[in-house]
Amino acid sequence: MSKIQKISPNLWFNGNAEEAANYYVTIFPNSHIGRKLFVTEDVAKGNGQALGSLLFLEFELDGQLFQGLNGGPPFVFNEAVSFVVRCKDQEEVDFYWEKLGAGGDPHAQMCGWLKDKFGVSWQVVPTAFIDMITDKDQVKVNRAMAAMMQMKKLDIAEMQRAFNG
Numbered sequence: 001m002s003k004i005q006k007i008s009p010n011l012w013f014n015g016n017a018e019e020a021a022n023y024y025v026t027i028f029p030n031s032h033i034g035r036k037l038f039v040t041e042d043v044a045k046g047n048g049q050a051l052g053s054l055l056f057l058e059f060e061l062d063g064q065l066f067q068g069l070n071g072g073p074p075f076v077f078n079e080a081v082s083f084v085v086r087c088k089d090q091e092e093v094d095f096y097w098e099k100l101g102a103g104g105d106p107h108a109q110m111c112g113w114l115k116d117k118f119g120v121s122w123q124v125v126p127t128a129f130i131d132m133i134t135d136k137d138q139v140k141v142n143r144a145m146a147a148m149m150q151m152k153k154l155d156i157a158e159m160q161r162a163f164n165g
Helices: 017-027 041-047 090-101 127-133 138-149 156-164
Strands: 010-013 032-038 054-061 064-070 082-087 113-115 121-126
Touching (some): 010 017, 017 054, 017 064, 017 090, 082 090, 082 127, 127 138, 127 156, 138 156
Parallel strands (some): 010 064, 082 121
Antiparallel strands (some): 032 054, 054 064, 113 121
16 A cells, blocks of 8 residues: 555444455455554453454555454444445446345345445445436436436436436
């Protein structure tokens, strides 16, 4: 991790930060695990975590730096924060939807959003949809939005049909 990234997300896990990071790097291209910090004697005394267990790690997903912290159970992920995966076509939408959604809560899937098996929220969004909803023709935008609101995984062709009228 040679470049300095001024801002990067820190994800608070309950003991499975390394498992999550290892999982994510298998999904996104150009990804890897970086530096790790293990629980020292002072930290173990302060919070009860096992001496030598993983406390913190860095990982990069397709050029985006993340940190994972095994902070314990006080905090859990919710939909207030999500990560957007911009997809160039339906094949990418299908790939990321399948990989990120595997083992996640199926009840949390709507409008291109899903929760993975670690509870992290993701938005799997085709760039074509962003183009549609930022169009100057509000009637077309409304039709595309109405179509999207009926979907779990986003279907580009269906949204395009709605957009076109």
